[in-house]
Amino acid sequence: MRNVEEVVISLEEMEALRLFDIEQMSQGAAAEKMGISHSTFHRLINKAHQKVAAALWQGKALTIEGGSYRLDHPHKNELRHFICKQCSREWDVLHGAGQSGMDMQCPNCESRDIMRQG
Known part of the structure; x- marks a missing residue:
């Protein structure tokens, strides 16, 4: 293949x-799912079809690379529930908000002794 x-x-x-x-x-x-205009999607799909057809017809390898993209979080719009072990405060944080749970602190007493529920 080299x-x-x-x-x-x-x-x-x-x-x-x-x-x-x-x-x-x-x-x-x-186009809506990708967050691009209809005309941009039309150009993308036409170019992709042309490249795949050329690779198949001419016996060339397809290489996937580059581009400008953002990955969706698989749990987008789901909430994680936390409880502070110090003051018993409970709160929710949206998945994909950039907080892992390990770096969080209680919004009430600022304790880092918290646990995730569910």
């Missing part, structure tokens, strides 16, 4: 292929 020519496809193009061809979303829904 001597096989490559066709480079970006991560955005791969995501466009996944949403449109595998998940079978409309271009509008896929």
